[in-house]
Amino acid sequence: MQNSMSLTLSSRSSNESFARVAVAAFIAQLDPTLEEISDVKTAVSEAVTNAIIHGYNEDKNTNVVINVGIEDNEEDNNDNDKYKVTISIIDYGCGIDNIDQAREPLYTSRPDLERSGMGFSVMESFMDELYVDSSRDKGTHIKMVKYIKK
Numbered sequence: 194m195q196n197s198m199s200l201t202l203s204s205r206s207s208n209e210s211f212a213r214v215a216v217a218a219f220i221a222q223l224d225p226t227l228e229e230i231s232d233v234k235t236a237v238s239e240a241v242t243n244a245i246i247h248g249y250n251e252d253k254n255t256n257v258v259i260n261v262g263i264e265d266n267e268e269d270n271n272d273n274d275k276y277k278v279t280i281s282i283i284d285y286g287c288g289i290d291n292i293d294q295a296r297e298p299l300y301t302s303r304p305d306l307e308r309s310g311m312g313f314s315v316m317e318s319f320m321d322e323l324y325v326d327s328s329r330d331k332g333t334h335i336k337m338v339k340y341i342k343k
């Protein structure tokens with residue numbers, strides 16, 4: 194199966210809950226477990242929050258793009274009893290200078306905002322794969338993969 198959806202949202206914190214519910218509603222067709230839904234919602238929430246707070250420094254007049262793709266897991270012939278769900282969260286904000294440092298647990302550039310520096314660790318632990326592509330002043334593309342049993 195091949196299926197996809199794409200969403201463009203204004204960079205407002207009030208849209209964070211819509212983003213995670215919209216992604217959850219889209220993947221509901223795969224009949225995921227409650228735990229799988231909750232993992233995906235948590236990861237989407239962290240990535241969208243990061244785009245708004247860090248990428249755009251809370252500028253509300255910008256957009257966050259969310260793409261979700263569903264396909265059969267054909268890469269691994271032994272494991273095609275699973276769907277591969279790929280979720281991208283894209284912003285066109287300030288970008289991340291040092292991606293390795295940003296991904297470290299407890300690293301935050303904004304201790305003043307009482308951030309704890311755990312967003313990337315949360316995404317990594319709740320999803321099966323996490324890729325970060327970013328360049329200064331161009332923006333950040335977070336790609337996360339979750340395998341969901343058929």
Ligand SMILES: Nc1ncnc2c1ncn2[C@@H]1O[C@H](COP(=O)(O)OP(=O)(O)OP(=O)(O)O)[C@@H](O)[C@H]1O
Nearest residue numbers: 243244247248295301302308309310311312313333
């Ligand atoms: N979309 C983004 N654009 C620019 N910088 C980012 C983006 N996402 C993350 N970062 C940088 O990576 C750091 C680590 O992100 P992470 O989500 O792990 O922690 P945090 O957001 O600071 O704290 P928490 O998520 O626990 O509230 C951030 O402090 C920020 O400097």
Ligand SMILES: [Mg+2]
Nearest residue numbers: 239243312313
């Ligand atoms: Mg964060």
